[in-house]
Amino acid sequence: MGVLKRPIHVLVDREARRKPNERFICKTHSNLPPRSVIKVSEEVSVVCPELLFLELASSIEKTPREDLLKGEVALALVGFELCGTYLLSNEGQCGSVQEKMRKGFANTHQSLTNKERIEKYIANCGRLDGVASARRALEIIQEGSHSPMESSLFMLLCGPRSHGGMGFPRGLLNYRVKTSRGQRLIDLAWPHFGVGIEYLGRNYHGISEVERDDRRRNEIGGEGVTIFNVRYEDLAQPYRFKQLVEVLSKSTGVRVRVRSSAFWRRHALMKSVVLSNGI
Numbered sequence: 001m002g003v004l005k006r007p008i009h010v011l012v013d014r015e016a017r018r019k020p021n022e023r024f025i026c027k028t029h030s031n032l033p034p035r036s037v038i039k040v041s042e043e044v045s046v047v048c049p050e051l052l053f054l055e056l057a058s059s060i061e062k063t064p065r066e067d068l069l070k071g072e073v074a075l076a077l078v079g080f081e082l083c084g085t086y087l088l089s090n091e092g093q094c095g096s097v098q099e100k101m102r103k104g105f106a107n108t109h110q111s112l113t114n115k116e117r118i119e120k121y122i123a124n125c126g127r128l129d130g131v132a133s134a135r136r137a138l139e140i141i142q143e144g145s146h147s148p149m150e151s152s153l154f155m156l157l158c159g160p161r162s163h164g165g166m167g168f169p170r171g172l173l174n175y176r177v178k179t180s181r182g183q184r185l186i187d188l189a190w191p192h193f194g195v196g197i198e199y200l201g202r203n204y205h206g207i208s209e210v211e212r213d214d215r216r217r218n219e220i221g222g223e224g225v226t227i228f229n230v231r232y233e234d235l236a237q238p239y240r241f242k243q244l245v246e247v248l249s250k251s252t253g254v255r256v257r258v259r260s261s262a263f264w265r266r267h268a269l270m271k272s273v274v275l276s277n278g279i
Contacts, residue, residue, distance in 0.1 A: 009055070011037070011047060027055075033124040049082050049113040050121035057137065058130030069266065072133055073163055073273045076140040077151055082112045084145035084173075105148055114143055140165070144173040149199050149232070150187050152274035156235060157188070157197075157248070161263055164270030166245055166256055171197075177220050184220050186227065193252040196220065196227050226251060236275055 007025045032051070039045045047055065056078060060071035081088060086105045115138060122134050140159050145151045150173055159165020168190075175189035175196065186196035220227055228247065234240045249256050258264070 031126070033121055048121075050118050053079060053082060053113075053118055054122060054125060054128065054130045054134050056130070057132075057134035058128070060133045061130055068133070069163060070269055070273055072137045073140075073155070073270050075133065075137040076155065076159075076163075077148075077274060079115075079118070079137055079141040080145045080151035080154075081148075082118075083114050083141055083143045084111055084151065085109070086145065086147055088148065107146060111143065115141055136163075142170060142173055146174050146185075146187075147199075149201065150174070153188055153197065153199055153230065153235065155270065155274050156241070156267075157245075159270065161258070161266075164263070164266035164268070166258075166267075168248065168252070168254055168256070177225060179220060186220065186225065189225070190252060191225075194225050195248070195251045196225050197248075198227055198229050200229050200231050232275075236271070 007021075007023055009025045009027065011027055036048055036051045037045050038048055053075070056075055060068065060075055063071055085108050087108060088105050118134070118138060122131055122138075125131055140155060140163060142154050142158070145154065154171065154173060155165055157166050157168050158170050159167070161167045171188045171190045173188055175186045175191060177184050177186060177189075187199050189196035228244075228251075230244060234244050245256055248254075
């Protein structure tokens, strides 16, 4: 079934089926919204993405209070993946799938769900465990991410300050710009400010890649959009991140002044989560 971690969490239809087992953790639910379980074969069914999100939120609410913020940031990352067009890889994959995931993730043609579906699902779940954390994490999520680091970039810059983000206006992920040579995508853009960010991954070293993206940036710049290139170090290293924030603040006219030491502790916590698997 492709499950790599134990124990496996299983949803059962009645309390009597919840028998202790080292390989399985069994859980029951009553009055779940329709189509909460998807049948993938005669023998196997899986929970829908929206219920998965809620189940993860439920596990967060059972953690110590000091771990709640960290858990909600991690949950938001899962939400970016569910509402984006990429899937993280796992050790143990092989064959052609492994080839596709050699950069740590594989891209898909469409998302598994979207924010509206998750919101509607949660609204129909009443007082089930996890609803409160799921709603808070959902406020951070932006649809349309095409990679894990695009998600991390958005969270660090546009995430709410309550969770450690810088609180910039919510930009658009993979924003389409029409140029003289066709459509181009900007990783993170603020169209009304005429500003965009391109993330250059850790493996971004080839001369051909640099030349290609230089041409691409020039084409986008010709449409009146200023593009800033960002590398992993610009996000991970505090002084370089503050430089990025200052440049972005000047370019957008959005003043970002944070003097609270409590905020920077939250920011460091968010960064430890979203950059833990930097690609």
